[in-house]
Amino acid sequence: MHPSYVRQYNATRIFHALRANPGITKRGLTDLTGCDKSTVSAILRAFEDIGFVESDAAQETGKRGRPSANYRLSADNGLLIGVHLEFEQMAIVAASIDGTPIRKWSQPLPTDPAALATDLRHAIGALCHEISRSQDEIRAIGITLPGLVESSGGLAHAPSLDWYETDIGNLLRDQIDAPVYIDNDTNAAAMAEYLFGQCGQLTDFVMIDGGLGLGGGIFLDGRPYRGASGFGGELGHIKVVPDGRICGCGAQGCLSAYIAAPALLAAAQRSLRVRNVEELIRAAKDGAPPILDLFEDSGRHLGRALSDIVNIFNPSAIVLGGIVGRIWPYAEITARKELAKLAMRAPLQNTQILVSDISAAETPVGAVALALEGFTSLDGQKPGPW
Amino acid sequence: MHPSYVRQYNATRIFHALRANPGITKRGLTDLTGCDKSTVSAILRAFEDIGFVESDAAQETGKRGRPSANYRLSADNGLLIGVHLEFEQMAIVAASIDGTPIRKWSQPLPTDPAALATDLRHAIGALCHEISRSQDEIRAIGITLPGLVESSGGLAHAPSLDWYETDIGNLLRDQIDAPVYIDNDTNAAAMAEYLFGQCGQLTDFVMIDGGLGLGGGIFLDGRPYRGASGFGGELGHIKVVPDGRICGCGAQGCLSAYIAAPALLAAAQRSLRVRNVEELIRAAKDGAPPILDLFEDSGRHLGRALSDIVNIFNPSAIVLGGIVGRIWPYAEITARKELAKLAMRAPLQNTQILVSDISAAETPVGAVALALEGFTSLDGQKPGPW
Structure with missing residues (x-):
């Protein structure tokens, strides 16, 4: 292992400690990262020199490095x-x-x-x-x-x-x-959930996010997993119905063929006039029976795929984003019934199901x-x- | 990152380089591990002192450390x-x-x-x-x-x-x-496939191994993945038939309920007298039509689960062991047809399917x-x- 790699590794951890704890002291940084005092000081100094970090040390005492000074990432540089x-x-x-x-x-x-x-x-x-x-x-x-x-x-x-x-x-x-x-x-x-969202403390979680299609993201042992050639994590294409509906990917019976937005809209339009996802969710909020039935069915399909995910990954959390997060309040009961029936008890007990705040945000x-x-x-x- | 961790990390890589390349020289070790000469020398000396490593250096020149000396792990110590x-x-x-x-x-x-x-x-x-x-x-x-x-x-x-x-x-x-x-x-x-088997050069593969039940092992980004609490990798319990056969895990429709040994034997015994796995495989070798039909069905079930695995993991290889490896020659055609139908083309093209030698060995x-x-x-x- 090359010394420059070790230094880079320490710099990265100090950067993320600053990011997650604006105003942290040097002492706090040594506690959080396990780096010794001289390493923390040297890396902070280097970050200050390139303008990434600012502190209240200089203005208050005239010399930087006062032990109780507060450090934060700069909003004005980079x-x-x-x-x-x-x-x-x-x-x-x-x-x-x-x-x-x-x-x-x-x-x-x-x-x-x-x-x-x-x-x-x-x-x-x-x-x-x-x-x-x-x-x-x-x-x-x-x-x-x-x-x-x-x-x-x-x-x-x-x-x-x-x-x-x-x-x-x-x-x-x-x-x-x-x-x-x-x-x-x-x-x-999934990376955003780890860096900015509800999963900052979790080392193992998966995300299902969807709109026109259904995608998946996998975060294992504290880092994203992308597969041997970058194609991994296609959780939306777990099969839930043998010889089922044709999916956008060309296969049949994928979860995405049932609960991606176009599939839900098409199914809803058989009984109700809904033009888009907003109207679809509004109809569910208003208690329209065909939509509530549809979302209960969605819960069964989702629950089947989630049970495979629980058995395969034993994740700490499954995060639902996009259309999947939107329908969850109406699909949860049937999905949880399927999970209880199909997933192994030991890993299921350790799996939280979360709805993403981030995927619902404007930006x-x-x-x-x-x-x-x-x-x-x-x-x-x-x-x-x- | 603590210096003792760095030293341990280097020692581990040198150990595995010696293991995989008995008779390697110091030069070979620096090339393989990227460690510098003095690190390699120091760690080899420490390994020799505790009896883990032997070389032909001392006997031939009277001093250890000759550049072209050959090093190997000792068979007599540890x-x-x-x-x-x-x-x-x-x-x-x-x-x-x-x-x-x-x-x-x-x-x-x-x-x-x-x-x-x-x-x-x-x-x-x-x-x-x-x-x-x-x-x-x-x-x-x-x-x-x-x-x-x-x-x-x-x-x-x-x-x-x-x-x-x-x-x-x-x-x-x-x-x-x-x-x-x-x-x-x-x-x-799966770890054995990485250390001793066909997957030593692969960073991403999964294993399906089975006998009484069907288990899975996952090896991702160069290391085993065990899940948030150690329960991960239950690939034998991917669902292949909705509301299908009851499985040993309590759920319905798991792959294991169709192609673990007891399930195959029970199905075979409806039409033929076979008492154990050996007789079952023998009957397939002899071309008994009901067994060939059974294994074709097994291939369809297996192919469904494999397609989920390909889409989820984008692995370099899927290794089949135990009963799954034994039936593969008779199940391969139908399994590959399902894979072609259900898995995404891009990751499928990059996935080898291997039969484990190790799981068939005596020891x-x-x-x-x-x-x-x-x-x-x-x-x-x-x-x-x-």
Whole structure:
């Protein structure tokens, strides 16, 4: 193990300790990270020198390093950019280096992926201008999309965007002058739950998130799991009905074919006039019997998939986002009945089911989480505190 | 990160490099591990001093440390013990510290788990005596059983042994004077595939192994995954038929309820006189039509579960052991048809399906692999080269 890796590892832990505990003292940092005092001091000094960290030490005593001084990540130095590609649109979020969103911007998604780089370059430029920050401050860009993303090169398959075998990494490299991290949107959503959400203390959880399709994200032993080639975590395509409904992925009987938004809307429209997810949820709130029946069925399908997940992963938590989180209040009873019937008791007892706050928020932060993860990742290449 | 942890980490990698490459030179070790020359030399010297490593350096030149000297783990110093608990019997294996089996011993499993410690103590004593080695040489004992094992304390649920909530760790601690590692037998089988089998170069694979029941083992990002509380990896209990056959786990429609040995035998016995797995496989070899039909059905059930596994994990390989490996030649065609129909193309293309050699061998080595894993684990407690 190379000394520079060890230093990077310590710097990363100190960064995240600062992020999660603004105002922490040096003593607090040594307690939290297990690093010794001199390591903490050296890394804080390096972070201060590049403007990532500020403290009240200098102003109060004239010399930095007072033991009880309070340290925090700077909101004024360094930017992370998150780009969420969705059906027909993209959202771009500028955030400070601790991941706090500063400004969100939405615009149409170009139909031709080749136009993405130019569109993004202009949008990021305009966004930085709007918040009066320099593009030089950008430390990392996270890009998420609904589909499969190969870990090595950013080759993406996103049927709902009508993008196939698109090498996004390569498209952007020439035009964007910052490290770019690309991933499936639900992997990123799971990372956001870990960094900003309800799962900060959990080492093992999975996320099911959905809209047009149903995605999954897996977080195991304290880190995201992406599979041998980046395609792992497709929890929405667990089979729940043999020879069942055709799914967007081409197979039959996937969970996604039953509880993704289009499937639910199509089923609801057989008996009621609902045009979109908002109207669908409103009908359930109003107690419309066909919708309540539909969501009870959804609970049975969801419960079957959740029981496989409990038996396979023994997770601390399963986080439900998007449409799955929205229907959960109406699907929970039947889902829990299936779970009690089908999952093993020992792991089931240890599994919480949570509804994501983050996925319901106005500003999407999955891609920001991906940028933050990439920015603080241990690649063994970066110098000391990056 | 503490310096002693770094030293332990390097020692572990050098140990495994020696294990996988007997006769390797110092130069080879620096190349393989990335450690610098002085680190390699210091750790080799420490290993030699405790008798773990031998080389041809001293005998040929009178001084150790000649650059082209060949190093290997010693077969004469240090022992690992593997204990396989099965239905009505246990197998105990003594192995050298590189995991090579020296002698195997079988005896009945005590019906009362409280008797296990005494039985094991006697058996291990007699086994060491038989191979003329001292019990003081035992570095680690691995114990595997068919059931759920809680990671923290060794609390086990093994229905086929009729053991429930049995704190095996605690039972043994008083009577056995070596570190004891306890795990589910298929988790250990996956570790054996990594250490001794076909998966030494793979970072992501899963194992399905079965006899009386069907177990799973998961190996992700280069290490075993055991779940939040040790219950993870129950791949045999993926649901393949809604409201299907009752399984030993209490649920309905699990893969195990269709292709574990008792299920296959019961189904076969409806049309043919077969008394055990050997006769069942023999009948398939002889081309008995009802057995070939049965195994084609098994392939369909297996293929459904495998498609979930491919979509969820995107593994490099799925290893089939025990009864699943035995029926694979007759189940492969239908299983692959289901896979093509139900799994996503991108991850499926990257998944090999392998039949385990190890699980078919006379001497079980899963528990030895568990002992070796425990012995070389990074617990941050051990001194330099342990």
